[in-house]
Amino acid sequence: MPAVSKKGLSMPESPIRKLVPYAEKAYKENKTVFHLNIGQPDIKSPQIAMEAVASHHLEILAYTRSEGSEAYRTKIAAYYKQNNIDVTADEIIVTTGGSEALLFAMGSIADVEDEIIIPEPFYANYNGFATASGVQIVPVISKIEDNFALPPIEEFEKLITSKTKAILICNPGNPTGYLYSKEEIQKLAKIVKEHDLFLVADEVYREFTYDGAKHYSILENFGLEEHAIIIDSVSKRYSMCGARIGCLVSKNKDVMKTALKFAQARLSPPTFAQIASEAALQTPQSYFDDVIVEYKERRDTLVRHLEEIPGVKVGHPKGAFYCIAQLPIKNSDDFAQWLLESFDVNGATIMVAPAAGFYSSPGVGKNQIRIAYVLNSESLIKAVHILKEALKVYKD
Template sequence: MPMISHKGERMPASPIRKLTPFADKAKQDGKKVYHLNIGQPDIETPAGMLNAIKGIDFKVWAYTPSEGTLTYREKLTTYYNKLGYNIAADDILVTTGGSEAITIAMMTCLDSGDEVIIPEPFYANYNGFASQSDIVVKPILSHIENGFALPPISEFEKLITPKTKAIFICSPNNPTGYLYSKEELEALKELVLKYDLYLFSDEAYREFCYDGQTFTSPMHLEGLEQNVIVLDTVSKRYSACGARLGCLITKNKAVWTAALKFAQARLSPGMVEQIAGTAAVDTPDAYFEAVNKEYTNRRNTIVNALNKMEGVYCPNPGGAFYVVAKLPIDNADKFCQWMLERFSYHNQTVMMAPATGFYSTEGAGLNEVRMAYVLNIDDIKNAMICLEEALKVYPGRI
């Protein structure tokens, strides 16, 4: 029988989705499963996006330009320039979701065997994207005790080798919710310039900053124009995960030109999605204000509940809609599977993502889980009751 590739063998399974068969079985057995494992918001998609789709009237569902339609890219500049990015339509490459933006950036900027430094825990699929691109992730550990703040620059510098080509950040962070400060990014800027590295900036959660904190992008830092590559998506901002619409933004024309060749190889992003995305830019500020208020309440609910549980610690995140919590358990993978297979409280249970899959360092995150507070507050409260009861009886409690 033919063998699969070495790349296929080393491709990591998603910690977010790998337990789905156990959740499906739990539902078949009549249990209610609270899905805190995946960042699928229950917030309604803006009406303008949906109405734009309903109003479509074309005779041929045609290809679009590989870089995205000019109409959509010009509309996007109004969104980003309102944030102070000072970009033009020709700095934007439209992609099929943020995921494709990341893979195109990796393939454009790094050769096989090159290294990218990423503070961990990080979005689990970065490992998968790196595996696809034959590049090496060099993790740098951040710690739950200080809320997963950016590690010291001196620790970054220890990892830099002749193979190091990029540093990758996500702020507000998935999975931790940590929001990098301007001071942290300024320090990172000096390192990037010193070693002439790319700085990839995943900004999927830009709109979700809490407690009056402000978002800073590397695009705001003077002198980084040729180094920064922003990776973005409509998935979270507009609660439109199924649209699969993202973009890559760079002022580095050599990068943009090379990235376009990868975009041409996959032909084009979808027409319908870009029509919806164009309409999305006109979403009123009131939409985001209401969403921000809702997520703040959800965050407070889940963090307060977790920290009241015996042996549990959860830092209060500054953004996104995730928390990483440390639990009094022996093994997060075993615990999360046990919750779905063996446990129920009033015929209810909780699906979480074991944090081990968000680390690259062997053995890290063994007693941590990521939870997405994307459910309504009543469901979050019920899920936390289930979790607390489960921790009381889990055989591997420590």
């Protein structure tokens, strides 16, 4: 029998999606499953985006330009200017989700066996994108005891070698909800300039910040014009995960010229999704104001109830809609599967994302889970109650 590739065998499973068969089995047993495992917002997509597709009368569903339609990119640039990010349409490539933007970025700046330093825990698919690109992730651990703040800059410098090409951050963070301060971005700016590296920032949760905190983009007056690459997406901003539209943004002409070749190889991003995403840029600020109020209430409810459970330690999110909880167990993979297979409270259970998959350091995060607070507060309270009762009886 022909063998699959070593690269394919080394591709990691998604810690978010690998438990789906167990959830489906729970459904067949007529259990209610509260999904805390995946960042699919329950917020309605902007009506203006949905109507733009419904009312469009295309006679031919044709390719767009490989870098995305000029009209859409021009409007994205205007959006960025409103957020203190001064870029032009030519400094934007529209991609099939933020995922493709990350693949284009890695392919444009790193060769096989080159290294990218990433504070962990990090978005689990970074592991997969790196494997697909032949790139080595070099982790620098941020700790729940420090609320997942940026590790000391000295820890980054210890890891820089001749193969280091970039530092990659997610801001605000998935899976931690941590929001980097201006001072932390300045520290990263200093080190990438000193060592002639790229700073790649996944900024897809830019709008979701709480308690009056401000998001600072790496292209906001940090002197990183030649070093900065932004990864962005409409998925979470407009609750349009299924649109699969993102973008790569950089003022570095060589990066953009190279990334465009990757874009040309896959021809073009989806046409209808660009129409919806272009219309979504007209979403009024009131939409985001309401969403922030809702997510802040959910965050506060979730954290408060988690902290009432004996032995549970919780990170305090400053942005996005995730948090990491450290549980009094040894293996959250086993625990998450057990919840779906063997436990319920009055016919209801929960689905969580084991956090070890958000690290690349072996053995780290085994007693942690990621929770996405994309359910309403009432459902979150019920879900945390199930977690509390489960921990009372679960045996490692």
